[in-house]
Amino acid sequence: MKQKKGLPNQVQSPDKTTGDNGASGQGGQSRPLRVINFVGRRYIWYAISLLLVVPGLISFFLNGLNLGIDFTGGNLMQVSFSQSVESEQVRAVLAKADLAKTPVVQTTTSGEFLIRTEELSEEQSDALITALTGELGQMEILRNEKVGAIIGGELARKAILAMSIASVLILLYITLRFEFRFGLAAIVSLLHDALVVIGVFSLFQIEVDSSFVAALLTILGYSINDTIVIFDRIRENRKNYPRLEMVEMVNRSITQTLTRSINTVLTVVFVLVALHFFGGETTKVFTLAMLIGVVSGCYSSIFNASPLWVDFMRMGKNKFRKLNAFARS
Amino acid sequence: MQRWNITQLVGIVVLVLIATAVAYKPILNNLNLGLDLRGGLHVVLQAVDTPDAPVTADSVQAALGIVRNRIDQLGVKEPVVQTEGNDRIVVELAGVQDPQEAVRIIGKTAILEFRGPGGQTELYGSELQDAQAAISPSDGKPEVHIKFKPKGTQVFADMTTRYNQQQIAVYLDNQVLMAPVVREPITTGEAVISGSYNTLQEAESDAILLRSGSLPVKLEIVEKRTVGPMLGSDSLQKSLQAGYLGLAFIFLFMLGFYRFPGLVANFTLILYGLLVMGVLALLHATITLPGIAGILLSVGMAVDANIIIFERMKEELRSGKTLMAGIDAGFSRAFWTIFDANLTTLIGAGVLLYFGTGPIKGFAVTLSIGILASMFTAITFTRYLLRLIARSRVVTDRKWYGV
Numbered sequence: 001m002k003q004k005k006g007l008p009n010q011v012q013s014p015d016k017t018t019g020d021n022g023a024s025g026q027g028g029q030s031r032p033l034r035v036i037n038f039v040g041r042r043y044i045w046y047a048i049s050l051l052l053v054v055p056g057l058i059s060f061f062l063n064g065l066n067l068g069i070d071f072t073g074g075n076l077m078q079v080s081f082s083q084s085v086e087s088e089q090v091r092a093v094l095a096k097a098d099l100a101k102t103p104v105v106q107t108t109t110s111g112e113f114l115i116r117t118e119e120l121s122e123e124q125s126d127a128l129i130t131a132l133t134g135e136l137g138q139m140e141i142l143r144n145e146k147v148g149a150i151i152g153g154e155l156a157r158k159a160i161l162a163m164s165i166a167s168v169l170i171l172l173y174i175t176l177r178f179e180f181r182f183g184l185a186a187i188v189s190l191l192h193d194a195l196v197v198i199g200v201f202s203l204f205q206i207e208v209d210s211s212f213v214a215a216l217l218t219i220l221g222y223s224i225n226d227t228i229v230i231f232d233r234i235r236e237n238r239k240n241y242p243r244l245e246m247v248e249m250v251n252r253s254i255t256q257t258l259t260r261s262i263n264t265v266l267t268v269v270f271v272l273v274a275l276h277f278f279g280g281e282t283t284k285v286f287t288l289a290m291l292i293g294v295v296s297g298c299y300s301s302i303f304n305a306s307p308l309w310v311d312f313m314r315m316g317k318n319k320f321r322k323l324n325a326f327a328r329s
Numbered sequence: 330m331q332r333w334n335i336t337q338l339v340g341i342v343v344l345v346l347i348a349t350a351v352a353y354k355p356i357l358n359n360l361n362l363g364l365d366l367r368g369g370l371h372v373v374l375q376a377v378d379t380p381d382a383p384v385t386a387d388s389v390q391a392a393l394g395i396v397r398n399r400i401d402q403l404g405v406k407e408p409v410v411q412t413e414g415n416d417r418i419v420v421e422l423a424g425v426q427d428p429q430e431a432v433r434i435i436g437k438t439a440i441l442e443f444r445g446p447g448g449q450t451e452l453y454g455s456e457l458q459d460a461q462a463a464i465s466p467s468d469g470k471p472e473v474h475i476k477f478k479p480k481g482t483q484v485f486a487d488m489t490t491r492y493n494q495q496q497i498a499v500y501l502d503n504q505v506l507m508a509p510v511v512r513e514p515i516t517t518g519e520a521v522i523s524g525s526y527n528t529l530q531e532a533e534s535d536a537i538l539l540r541s542g543s544l545p546v547k548l549e550i551v552e553k554r555t556v557g558p559m560l561g562s563d564s565l566q567k568s569l570q571a572g573y574l575g576l577a578f579i580f581l582f583m584l585g586f587y588r589f590p591g592l593v594a595n596f597t598l599i600l601y602g603l604l605v606m607g608v609l610a611l612l613h614a615t616i617t618l619p620g621i622a623g624i625l626l627s628v629g630m631a632v633d634a635n636i637i638i639f640e641r642m643k644e645e646l647r648s649g650k651t652l653m654a655g656i657d658a659g660f661s662r663a664f665w666t667i668f669d670a671n672l673t674t675l676i677g678a679g680v681l682l683y684f685g686t687g688p689i690k691g692f693a694v695t696l697s698i699g700i701l702a703s704m705f706t707a708i709t710f711t712r713y714l715l716r717l718i719a720r721s722r723v724v725t726d727r728k729w730y731g732v
Contacts, residue, residue, distance in 0.1 A: 143556055
């Protein structure tokens with residue numbers, strides 16, 4: 001991925017290279033940079049993004065998310081029996097308890113169950129435990145969680161607030177260090193990543209808990225990181241080669257940083273895959289959301305953010321031209 | 330000159346390895362495992378308004394005193410008991426063998442009783458109107474003034490008449506809070522408990538407990554998370570295994586893709602790990618499951634900083650620069666990229682830190698420390714090492730730099 005020799009030549013004769021995304025004017029001893037035309041095919045990338053986002057969005061409006069007790073309030077108990085117990089037996093015991101809603105019983109591994117119920121008082125929770133051990137024998141309580149409805153409501157509110165504040169701060173920072181249109185493009189691609197993750201979780205009705213919120217915010221951080229690295233290169237190339245045509249310059253910048261974009265995501269994906277498949281039960285939601293988000297973040301950084309910036313720049317220019325024309329007439 | 334550089338290089342490598350070997354144990358000893366990794370409980374109690382006992386700052390403080398008192402009886406090491414907002418009390422206990430039982434003890438209603446010498450309950454704390462600590466004007470010693478409500482005044486008068494010159498006892502949650510001797514029948518409903526306090530603070534803490542017995546602000550469990558010790562150790566073992574696997578992948582990948590600089594990066598990762606864990610140990614941080622995830626993800630960031638630098642270096646080398654010039658140009662150009670990229674990620678982590686509670690906060694803390702440490706090691710240590718290597722001309726073939 002060499003550049004320094006080729007570029008100045010091109011700057012001297014920009015007409016030759018404009019619109020040509022090939023290895024133009026490379027020369028020199030090293031292998032030429034094969035600039036990939038990311039921007040030219042941007043409508044394909046946008047379409048793929050919409051294809052990823054829209055079904056999830058429809059599902060989100062129709063079915064919403066499968067909210068866990070962290071959001072809705074309720075009790076969750078994970079128990080493990082030392083003797084063999086079937087989920088039917090557990091259900092039968094729970095059915096005798098005087099509960100408004102039928103508890104949901106789920107087997108995690110053999111002899112281990114997740115029991116979800118409505119919000120229980122301490123007495124009710126103790127009574128359930130006594131009934132289970134009384135009828136089915138010795139069991140270990142691995143987890144016993146209760147979230148009150150007030151706390152659950154707060155979580156959803158705080159999550160939305162946190163996402164909004166993070167987005168505004170990021171926009172502010174990028175505007176300060178780069179310019180507003182970079183920030184706008186970055187935020188749109190962040191929104192894309194958040195929607196992809198939320199969409200997948202809605203489509204497959206995977207239960208979300210408070211770690212889902214943490215995952216969304218972390219994805220925000222990672223995706224913006226990827227985007228900034230590319231924007232940073234655009235900023236640098238724009239300064240060093242001011243006469244280079246915008247599309248060509250952006251394509252070049254994305255291509256130059258492509259290896260880094262892919263390698264970095266790969267290292268994060270290694271860790272996440274290991275955590276997801278070999279880590280504990282309680283972090284699975286987090287790692288799954290992160291995996292989807294990080295891959296989506298990589299895609300949107302490469303295929304959406306910079307092309308969007310090009311579009312925003314053109315929009316700005318058109319407006320400027322129209323204004324000028326208006327002033328002259 | 331070259332020999333000196335090689336000596337320096339070998340010295341650095343040996344130094345870091347020795348430091349790791351030496352610091353490894355003390356660092357691990359200084360880290361606390363969170364309740365999700367060794368069993369324990371997290372309980373949020375909400376003070377609820379009742380007609381008798383409205384929620385006030387005073388009543389919440391009093392309730393906090395009661396809860397703390399109960400937890401002290403459990404004998405748990407380093408319990409966290411604190412107020413959250415105006416009307417909530419958060420309790421976090423790690424390493425509890427039977428978290429179910431602990432919840433029962435914490436969540437029960439406080440009962441303050443006045444018992445006669447025979448142990449029979451004569452009067453309940455709900456009949457107490459007020460209790461205040463004061464310094465006795467006569468002998469300058471701390472004492473507690475108590476005042477009963479009208480009905481309580483009658484019962485107390487009757488009680489002190491019957492047990493004149495005998496020892497009665499005040500029980501809180503079935504524990505003796507104090508055992509004063511009745512000196513004379515008290516018919517006014519106002520009494521002074523004195524003689525057993527050395528400091529005003531001691532008297533104050535008893536007064537709070539007495540008041541809280543008389544003003545039992547209702548506490549409701551609004552959030553409870555208990556983790557059995559078995560699940561805790563299972564989570565710890567599994568996530569450590571997953572972590573090692575992920576790290577092994579990263580090491581191999583860096584070595585395979587970036588060759589010699591990859592080796593350097595892997596070596597700086599050791600120092601990076603030492604730095605992150607060291608800071609966490611200095612802060613006496615509690616490591617939770619999300620915390621481990623945060624550390625592992627920040628390793629990704631540390632690798633990324635190195636990747637940005639190496640990619641840049643490769644570009645510079647390909648454009649025909651010498652090794653040293655390529656390294657310098659690579660670093661100076663990569664610096665602002667890394668700075669801007671990591672700062673925006675820090676913004677996200679910062680928001681998490683501000684809004685998150687409990688486990689999410691733990692994640693945000695380790696992620697933030699990790700990002701800062703990765704910026705530091707990549708910019709200082711990786712650079713120093715690569716320059717040293719270039720100067721000592723150990724590896725000069727550009728092929729080994731991935732060019």
